[in-house]
Structures are given as C-alpha cells and as structure tokens.
Amino acid sequence: MRLVQLTVPTGKRETILEELDERGIDYVLTDEESNRGYTAVVYFPLPDPAVEPVLDELQDVGVDEDAYTVVVDAETVVSRRFEALREEYENGDVETDRISRQELQSEADSLTPTFAVYAIMTIISAVVATAGLFLDSPAVVVGSMVIAPLIGPALGLSVGSVIDDEELFRESLRYQIIGILLAIGAAAVFALLVRVTNIVPPGLNISTVGEISERLAPDLLSLVIALGAGVAGIISIATGTAVALVGVMIAAALIPPAAAAGIAIAWGEPSAAIGATVLVLVNVLSVNLAGLLTLWWAGYRPENLFSLGETEQRVRRRVLGLAVIVLVFAVFLGAITYSSYTVSTFEENANEEAELLLSEGEFAEYQLLELNVIMDESYPFIGPQRVVVTVGGPPGEASPELADRLHERINQHTDEEVDVQVRYVGLVER
Template sequence: MRYVEVLIPAGSEESVFEVLEEEEIRYVVSESVSDEEYAAAVRFPLPSDAVERVLDRLREVGIGTDASAVVIDAEAIVSEQTDYPRSRSARGAIGGDRISRQELQAKAAGLTPTFPVYATMTLVSAIVATAGLLLDSPAVVVGSMVIAPLIGPALATSVGTVVDDPALQSTGLVYQISGITIAILGAICLASITRLVGLEPAGIDIVAVAELEERVAPNLLALLIALGAGVAGVLSLTRELSEAIVGVMIAAALIPPAAAVGIAVSWGIYGAAVGAMVLVLVNTLSINFAALVTLWAAEYRPANLFAVTTARKQTIAMATLTGLLMVALLVPLVGATLVELEAAQLESDVETDVDAVLADPAFDGVETTAVSVELGDDYPIRSLDQLVIVLSGPEQGPDPALVERLVAAADRHVDEPMTVTVEFVAADHTEIGGEVAAPSHGGT
C-alpha cells in the first residue's frame, strides 16, 4: 500500500476532488499550507499498482507540473474501507503488482550515487577484485562484488529509455562507461605494481589461476548469468525486492572480468585481455538488453501519450543495437564453448577406450586414475593442446606395450596433431614411473 500526499495549486481544488471521487478514493483535505501558491493538501491511501494511474489522471488536470506529490510506503492500513477498485489498478504483462512509473524513476535515480562516490566505490571494488584474482581467493572476489555500486546505472539507462527520461538515460550510460573504464584502469595499476615489486605467485602461469582462467576464456554460460542479472535487477526494482542481492549479481558479471582485463594487460597476455574484455562487453550489453525487454513487458510507458511513440522507437532502437552487438561478440564465447564441449567429449571417449585396453588380463592391477585434455594458451578461443592419461598400478611401472596401445586408442579420437602423455602413479600414490610421452598424428 501507498499513502499519497498532493499539494493543490490555488484554483485547482475542484478538478482534483472530481478525479478522486471518480476513482472512488477516500481522501483527507488540509487547507493549512505554508506556501501561498497552494490552496490545500490532499492525502489518500492507494494500492501500489494504482499509484501510476491516479497520478497520471491528476497530471491531466494540471497537478504534477506545478505541484508536489509525495508517495509514502505504508506498512499497513488498518481499515476495510480503503480498498481501491482492483479493476482500476495497473496490470503489467509480468504481473500487476508493480510500483508506479513515478516511483520507478525515483528509485532508479536514487540507486545512482553522486559521481565522486560512484567512482571511488567502483575503484575500490576493482582493486579488491584484482587482489582476489591474484590470490585466487573466491571470498575476496565476492567481497569486491558487494562494494560495487553498479545496479543503479545499469537500471537507470533502461528506465530512462522506456519512460522517455533523457536525463536518467544519459546519466546511466555515462556512469556505466565510466565505471568500466575506472575498474579496468584501477586493475591495471594494481596488477602492474604487484608484478613490478614481485608480489605475484612465483613460477606459475598467471592466467592458469582458477579464479582468473574462467574469465579470460569465457563460454556461453556467462551470457545466461548477465541476462539473469538484468531481469532480476528490474524485477527487484519494480516489485520492491532486495536490490542489494541483485546488485551483487550484476557486479559479479562486471567487476571480476574488468579486473581480469587489467591483470592480463599488465602481464602482456593480450589474447587473454581480449577474452576478458569480450566478457565485460557481453555482460554489460546483456544486462541492458534484459532490463529493457523486462521493463517494456511490464508495460512501463511515459505519462504523455505523444511521448509513447518516441519511447517505443528509443526502446526498439536500443534493444536492436544491444542485441546486434551481443550477437557479434558472442562469436568467441561460442568458439570457447565448442572447444570445451569437444574436450569433454574427447575425455569421455578416450576414457572408455582406456578402460577397454586395461580390461586385458595382461595389464591386471593397472587402473585409470584420470583422463584430461589440456587447452593451449591461444586466448580467447583456445584449442586442444595435450591429452593426459594418468594410470595407477603395481610398482614395476608402466609396460611400454601398454603405452603404445593407449596412444593408439587415443589416436582414433584425435582429429589434429596433439601430444598424448601417459603418466604412471604407484598404487601407494607415489609417482615412480614418471611420464611417458608419445606423439599423436605426428605430434609436436
């Protein structure tokens, strides 16, 4: 429920009362107003999904442009005579219980802090995320998402487009572009300093760190995360759910990938930087696209009927542009996904053949420990680089004949030159056999 208070300019009292009576609203009038420009103040309760209709009707009689209206969230109204006719309530395509357009605009603007605060919080979030990625610490990365104030700008752009609010739209766009830029630059600075003073973990491939690797070679699942964040963000805003939780989800789609861009650039791994940047852009576009579609489906429109056409054109143009850019950027994501699927299928096929070979009584006691495919470093779309077969068994080590049969079995599933490595581990898990490598299809 909402409790609405409207200041009525002198001479407009009858028009306001007529609207309220036509809408069957019980109201209270106060004629003591400090500003002489206003004749009275009227107060009345409304269901949340009826506020937009009533305020629009009052706007038609001149209330709203030269008067102030305050909408208060009422926890409870103890009365059986305050029910507003449900047939008059706004009905969105995604349920009717939504906040009014006026409240939506105010909340979208309220979630966007002043630019100095926004820039500072985004920078701090990016620095924390960069540290978390370098330390391979999921907890620290999650903490960086909580700090980031990204939900406001992400939703302000879409809200401003749908309801034809140019100021809100441009603010959201500027904040989003600035936020991504600040996050990447902050990550580059911290990663460069870390590398310069030698604080990075020694002797490892930096992009092989688990928290970082998944962001420099993203797959199509990243798109689903961003689309879900956009839809959830709008629903949280329009249905009065927790924006904080959804804000973390939006930050999860943007801040760690932006930090990954900075780390990859600092280490000079530009292919990985491209992969992470593609993820940042795809996630940003996906969040905006999902928010636009969800808001339009919920039937949010401008108050002015003449502005509806403009808003529709803007929404279609923005959705089309973001959709086309998403499709263009999906190429590397699709490529990475196909490579991962190919690797998974190869592992499954080879493991089946390895088990068949080991079923031979001549190799009694030898078992398969793992079959894995290692990908190359050609980011962002990696290729199959090496097939590793790990065996365990008696201490005398692997039989050369067994190695040859395993390599031959793997060959049947390999379509391009790839190194097949067979590693042997003793049954007590002490490695004694080392590794035996054999090239497949000419090898490398």
Template sequence: MRLLQIAVPVGKRDAVESMLEASDVEYFLTDETSRREYSALVFVPTGPEDVEALVDELREIGVQEDGYVTISKLEAVLSDRFERQQSDEPTPDADDEETGDRIAREELRARAAEIAPATPNYVLFTVVSTVIATAGLLMNSAAVVVGSMVIAPLIGPAIAASVGSILDDDELFRTSVRAQFLGLGVAIGSAAVFAGLVRFTFLPDLQIQLIEQVGERINPGALALVVALGAGVAGTVSLTSTTSVALVGVAIAVALIPPAATVGLGIAYGDGTAAVSAGILVVINVLSINVASLGTLWVQGYRPEHWFAEQSARRAVIRRAALLVVAVLVLSSALGVTTINVSENAEFERTVADIASESDAHVLSLEFSYRTDLFLRHPTAVTVRIIGGSQDTAVALRDRITDHTQRDIAVIVIREDGAASTTQRLESPSIEHVPVSSSHSSGALAIG
C-alpha cells in the same frame, strides 16, 4: 505502502475531491492557510500499484502546473478501516494487468535518477570491489570473488539507462551510459594497476591462464549469456518493486566485475588472449543486461507520462533494443565457438579415459593440460597415474589416442612407485602445464 501528499492549487480543489471520490480511495483533506496559491493539502495512503493511476489523473486535472504531488514510502498504517478497504474494495481505476506489483513511473524515475550518476562513492566502491575480485582470481578463490560482488555498485547505471529510454528521459539515459563506461573503465584500470603491482613484487612469472577462476572468464561458454540476461531481468524487477536492489545487484556484478578484473590481469601480465577474450565477455554482458532491462520494463507496462512522448519513446526503445540485440548476437558468436570447443574437449577427455581404461595398467587418475588461444583451448598433454603396466604404456597410450582422436599430444605416465615415463620431453614448449607433484618427481624418469 505509499503516501501521496498533494498541494492543491486554487481553483482545483473541487476537481481533486471529485477525482478522489470517484477513485474510492481513503484520503484526508485540510485547508491550506500559509500560502494563498494553495487551497488545500490532501494526504492519500495507498498501495504502490495504485500510485501511477492516481498521479495520471492528477496530472490531467493540472495539479502539477501550479501545485505539487510528493510520493513517500510508508512503513506501516495502523487502521482497521484502511486495511478492510484495501482488501475488500480495490481501486477501480488501477489496471492490475498493467501495473501489477510495480511502482509508479514517477517513483521509478526518482529511484533511477538516484542511483544513475557516477558519484565519488560509486567510483570508490568499484575500485574496492574490483581489487578484491582481482585478488580472488589470483588466489583462485571463488569465495573471495563472490564476496567482491556484494559491494559492487554497477547495477545503478545499468538499469537506469533503460529507465531513461522507456520514459523518454534523455538526460537520465546519457548520465547512465556515461556512468557505465566510467565504471567499467575504472574496474579494468584498477585491476590492471593492482595486478601490475602483484606481478612486479610477488608473482612475476605467474601463468594466469592456468588459474581456474581466470580460465573460466577467458573461455566462457554460451551459458554466460544466460547469466547476463537473467541479471538484467532480476535487476530491473528489483528496481520496479520493493525487492532490495543491493541484493539483486550481486547478480549484475557477477556478470561484470570478474571479467573486468580478468581484462586487467591480462593487461598487467601482457596476456593479449586473456585481455581480449575477457574484454569481449564484458561487452557482451553489459549489452545483454541493457537489452534485458529494456525488455523487462516494456513488458511491465512502463511508458512516458505524456501520450505524445510515447511515440518517440517507442521509436527510441525499438532502435536501441535492435542495436543492442544485433551487437549481442554478433559478439555471442564467439561464445558459440567456445561452447563447441568445450564440448569437443569434453568428448576428447572421455575418449582418452576410455582408451586408458583399456590399457594393461590400473588407472588411478587423468589430468589434462591445455594451450589457450582466443576463444579456444587445445589439449597438449595428459598425465596418467597408474598401478602396474609395462614400460611401453606411455607409447601405447599415445599411439591409441592419436589413432582415435587424430590429435598428437604428450602422454606422461606416473606409476605408484614414483617412476615416470613420457612420450615427449618434459621441457617441450608445447606442454604448458605438467601436473606432476613434487612427491613423484623424485622417482626415475624413463623416456619412452
């Protein structure tokens, strides 16, 4: 529920009363005696979907020129008459197809302006959430990474920029864009500083690409784009309705905070592949959130209050949306490459599993190791845990894998009794990670 409080200027009282009577809304009018330039005060309780139509009519009368209209949120209205009116007599002037359940543009602008600026708290919460996310990545803990997103404040500028474009508010747009750049810069910088401290104190030789949570952000697939677009739509709808913005803000933080933390990790550990790949993902996600937000606001029917500003706003929206879409499509080609690579690797793993199942041993498990390049992962080794089999199992598997896949990779075979054999020296630099546990390393090592 909303409450409109109208200070009616002298000479406008009859027009305001006639408009309210024609709109068939419940209102209360009292004479204004404290200041001579106002003739009356009017209180109008109404639904949020009707506010915009009423404010537009008040603007046509000219109330805003010498008077004012305030809009506040009502927690409850205790009135059987009012409830009957709301259920039985909807406001004729409210265009349900245009407004639906969304709030009025004036309320939207006020909410966007409140969450758009880069305040000290905005910076502080960005730093804290990014540090927690970086710690979660280093711990390979999805729970910690998700928890960091709850306090991330990045939803405000991401959605407010689109509100500024739609409502032809250049100041709001510029403020929001600056806040987005600042927030991402602070996130990457704080992650790099924190990860640098970890590297020089606790984990100097950590291979960050071998961490599962980090690897997901270094080589993301095309579905990452769906996450960003969905987050933009959800964030916008939450801002234009009564849904909790903070709750939906977690979705936007999912698309921005972990990739930004990964960029910081790549910088701290001198891993250019991680920094560049995750950095491109950050750019794709922030652009996708903005374009999804623009589209959602336009579909919801938001336009500037003045008809002459609508044309310039439409041109600005089309121009900015076109630039965002082109940039997203160009950058998303990298996600397409990664998606194809993921599919190829999955097919390779299935082929190797089939080959191993046809060997002379009982296969317990398969573990694959990869070398990570920009947008691509290349298999380097497969560790096969078996029961039984001959001493030539590793050589036979490698030959069959090469014949079927045209990929020459190391094959490490570990038997139940702890003995191991490999077709390639374990210290070979092409094998980044050999998943042999310490319990097996005590056994005899046979080089096939």
C-alpha cells in the same frame, strides 16, 4: 499501499477534490501558506497500482510537475472505501505489483550515486575482486560484488529509455562505460603492482588459478546469468523488493570478469584478456536488453502520451540493436563453449582409449593410475597440448611399445597431433 501528499495550486482546489470524490478516494485537506501559489495540501491513500493513473489524471486537470508531490509507503489503511478502491485497481496482472512510473524514475535516480562515489567504489570493488581471484577465493570475490555500485546505472538506462527520460539514459550510459573502463583499468594496475612486487609467486601461470581461468574462457551459461540479472533487477526495482541482493547479482556478471581481464593485461596476455572482456561486454549489454524488455512488458510508458509512438520506436531500435550485438557475442561464447566441449570429449576419449589398451592381453600386467590433459594457453579457444599418462606395473621398465600405441590411439580423437607422455610407476605386491 501508498500515501500521497499533494500541494494544491491556487484555483485548482475544487477541481482536484471533485476528481478524488469521483474516484471514491478518501482524503484529508489542510490549509497551508506558501510562497509559490499553493493554498492547501491534500493527503490520500492509494493502492500501489492506482498511484500512476491517479497522478496522471490529476496532472490532466491542472496539477503540473511544479506541484510538490510526495509518495510514501503506508503500512496499514483501514477503510471500506479503500478496500473498494483496491478491488478496482488490483486485478492480478503484472501491473498490480509494480510501483508507479513516477516512483520508478525516482528509484532509478536514487540508486545512482554521485560520480565521485561511483568511481571510488567501482575501483575498490575491482581491486578487491582482483585480490580474490589471485587468492582463488570465492568468498572474497563475492565480497567485491557487494560493494560494487552498478545496479543504478545498469537499470537507469532501461528506465530512461522506456519513460522517455533521455537525461537519465545518457547519464546511465556514461556511468556504465566509465565504470567498465575503471574496473578493468584498476584491476590491471593492481595486478601489475602485485606482479612486480612478487606478492604472488614469480612466474605464476594465471590459467592454473581456477577463479581466473573460468573467466578467461567463458561459455554460454554466462549469458544466462546476465539476462537473469537484468530481469531480476528490473522486477526488484519495479516492485521495491530485494534491490540490494539483485545489485550483487549484477555485479557478479560484471566485476569478476573485468578483474580477470585486468589480470590478463597485466600478465601481458592480450589473447587471454579477450574472453574476459567479451564476457564483460555481453553481460552489460544483456542486463540492459533484459531490463528494456521487462519494463515494456510491465506496462511502463512515457508520461506524455503524444510521445508514446516516438518512444516506442526508440525503444524498439535500442532493443533490436542490443539484441543483434548480444547475438554476435553469443555466437562467440558458443564457439568457446564448443571448444570446451571438444576438450572435455577428448579427455574422456583419451581416458577410455588408455583403459582399453591396458585391458588387452599384451598389456594386461599394467594398470592406468592417472591421465591428465595439459591445455595450451591459446585463450579463449583452448585445446589439448599434452597428455600425461601414469601407468603402474611390475618393477622394471615399461614396454617400449606401450607409449607408441597410446600415442596412436589417443591422437585418433584430435585434429591436431598431441604429445603423449607415459610415466611408469613400478608396483610391488605385499
């Protein structure tokens, strides 16, 4: 429910009141003095889905954008006429629960801080995320998402496109581009500082840190996260629910991979930075694409119906452009996913071959203790580089033939030859 406070322009009092009476809307009128040609203020309650059509109709009868209009939440309205009004506008579809176009625009503006605050908070969140990645601490990484001010620009671009507010669109686009550059740059500078001051162990292999490595070789599930964040973000802003929590979800899709890209740059591994950078780009584009589609589906349109056709064409072009770019990146992520799948399959096959070989009669005295597949560092398309097989058996030396047979059977499952190293552990029965 909303309470609308509307200033009445000189000469429009009777017209506005007649419009409200025709709609069956209860109102209270107070006379006011103003230096801008307004003689009164009218207060009237409305169900959420009625705000946009009623304000549009009042604008059609002469209430222009210069009029002072305030829309606030109303906790409770007790009125038979209001209940009838609710039954008229609340028909159970998606437009029933959404806020008005006017409120949506204000909400998108309010979620975007000033540029100085946005830049500072983005840098801080990127630095905190970088520290969390080095510490391999999911809790610290989540903390970095909470302070990231990304929800406003991420959703403002979609809102500006759909309601034909090109100024909001351009500002949100600029914020997003600068935000990505700031996040990656701040992470790279901080990671370089950490490296040269030996805060982390010298010679640290970043691929061995779980929180970092998973973002250097992302897969298609990352795309699902970004699309979900975009849809949830728009639904939350359009219905006024859980906006802060969805902001954390959007930050989850952008800040940690940006920090991982900065770390890879600081470590002088540009190939490792490719996967994380692609993840950042595909996520931000997917959030915008999902936002555009969700807003249009929710029924938001520009205020001026004469610009509807032009806006619809522009939204269609932007959706098509974003979809094509996201599809290209999705193919790239699909290739990484397939690479990870082949590695996982190879590891499973290698383990199975080792167990089968050791179950044969000539090697029955041995048992498989552990099998590790060591990956190369050719990010983002990593592959097996070496297989270390730990075998236990009677005290003494292992059969020389065992290593050759393991090498032969394990390499049947890979296109490129992989080194196989056998470690023998003598077992003593007690």
